Amino acid sequence: MCDGKIVLALPDWVGPFLEKQDSVFKDIEGRMRLVIELSRLNVEYETGGPFGAGIFERVGGKLLAVGVNVVIDMSCSLAHAEMMCIGLAQQKLKTFDLGAEGLPACELVSSTEPCAMCLGAIPWSGVRRLICGARGRDACEIGFDEGVKVPDWADTLKNRGITVLPDVLRKEAREVLIKYKESGGLIYNGRQATFPIKESNQS
Amino acid sequence: MCDGKIVLALPDWVGPFLEKQDSVFKDIEGRMRLVIELSRLNVEYETGGPFGAGIFERVGGKLLAVGVNVVIDMSCSLAHAEMMCIGLAQQKLKTFDLGAEGLPACELVSSTEPCAMCLGAIPWSGVRRLICGARGRDACEIGFDEGVKVPDWADTLKNRGITVLPDVLRKEAREVLIKYKESGGLIYNGRQATFPIKESNQS
8 A cells, every 4th residue: 555655856958957057046026037937938848837936045056956836746735846845955954943042044936926835835834035036926816726825824924933025027037928828828726727728747 | 065855754643543544435434534543643652633534535435545633743834634645645646636637636634734834735636526624623623823815715725626525524524623733733824923822842
């Protein structure tokens, strides 16, 4: 019954792509541009939904881990872009708490505001700041479902010491969402709500 | 920079334990007893927090996957019991949607009500029913943090066609939580809120 192991891998193109990038992103827009580019490439390579994310050191901007949405290819509804980079950064640093004493403060940069699951994951991750590109409503506009979030969700993070910066390069981030829909990308929403515009590349 | 792979494994004792169990659990209490026993053993073996969960076929009760909290040993804040069994069941069945057409309806049985992250993950998982033992407040009583959930969270699942059955063997489930605290188990709550009663067995 029990294989007992979940394996969640980024697409093969991510490694070579990152080798061509800087390892440090000094300004916030630069960090956001990277994760938007990840979201765009995830659509272009047809490896998942139009979402990218990254964990950076807040001061200095060293890149710790990136994520893209690999829900379909990994056969796992947990594999959102934000969850991928949180898990990758934590396992890289060998800690379940990116906010642990002695570590530089980290931030999560996401091409779109987090869904309810990823929002719930943020306080447990230890990141100190969340930077968002497109809004949740931009994802909903193309048919995605962000789940049930408290209306003042950004304030609930702030109350836990996690700053939220919305709308960073929102236009550019939103354009990837729109392009994904126009190209016929699969809009999956957990059970039943799926409407496959084209055949997915699910293995 | 990019290893590109998250690996989340259950503790070594889980496989041999399951080999001694039935593979089918006809009644709800039997399903709950299994996940409470998993939570208890996770404390006894010092392999993680006092939480267990399982995915079962709703009709018939065939066990598909189990999970325990392995946040500390896996160095990953995502590795809650519910997340583990959702990911394991999905990768076993090779689908990101346990509610996909042609699959038998599945349910998530959890020794304690889900935290905000796991709650957010449930609609994406495809399970049709959630069965809970201890309440979220029982976990909070021993110092855990369940995050920010909308007050009518059970109704929000029902609105998505996911039935919620609370308080199944709550007393037995809660006893494991209390025992964990009394035994000096680590209460971790993401960044800073940690208060290590004893040294953790974090590798």
